[in-house]
Amino acid sequence: MNTVAATVDEAEFAEWTRPALLPMTRLARRLAPNADPDDVVQDSLARAWLKRHQFDPGRGTPTTWLLAIVADQARSARRARIRRLRVVDDRAELPDAPAHEVAAPDPDLEHAIERLSERQQLAVHLYYFVGVGVDETAAVMGCSPGTVKSTLFDARTRLRALLGETDD
Structure with a gap:
């Protein structure tokens, strides 16, 4: 070369x-x-x-x-x-x-995110904090967009439980 x-x-x-x-x-x-x-x-x-x-x-x-x-x-x-x-x-x-x-914007949220599975953490960080869409998150994670959607759904459900929020 x-x-x-x-x-x-x-x-x-x-x-x-x-x-x-x-x-x-x-x-x-x-x-x-x-x-x-x-x-x-x-x-x-x-x-x-x-x-x-x-x-x-x-x-x-x-x-x-x-x-x-x-x-x-x-x-x-x-x-x-x-x-x-x-x-x-x-x-x-x-x-x-x-x-x-x-500095972390919300220490309770940051602590709750740390308690998610590694896969859920990656999906949350990419989608919510980096601003990457579902298709791009799927490409980064090496899975389908549907898997990303269900991972984010599960992560949100777990975060609500960890933060003591209810669906009213």
Whole structure:
């Protein structure tokens, strides 16, 4: 591969990923709140670059493909943080949250979301907080739109129960 082709390819990749950067960052913040979202997005972009030949437009848009990678990288970041915390004494003080971290709008809701299954959490984060539609959420999750709808229904039902709300 010559240098010019690599430069054009890199520029095209940057242009191709640009529309997905904001949704990627939002999802990284939601799924790995204790990690630096920029790091999660950077790791995701690096992974996407290495696997760009695997993108299949028949299975979804570039944004949905990139969001699926972010979801995977955020899971890795959470697991890495848990491994690091296991070696920290329980009485040790944890460092302050990064300055760029956005405070949770409703601590009760955030706690309730944490109690959902991992699949329900991903659907809720994508649909309600990132603003991705049902079809795109299905592409990220690797399931049908009907499965996303039922997952969101189940998640809402569970959240209502966790938050003590009733259907009046």
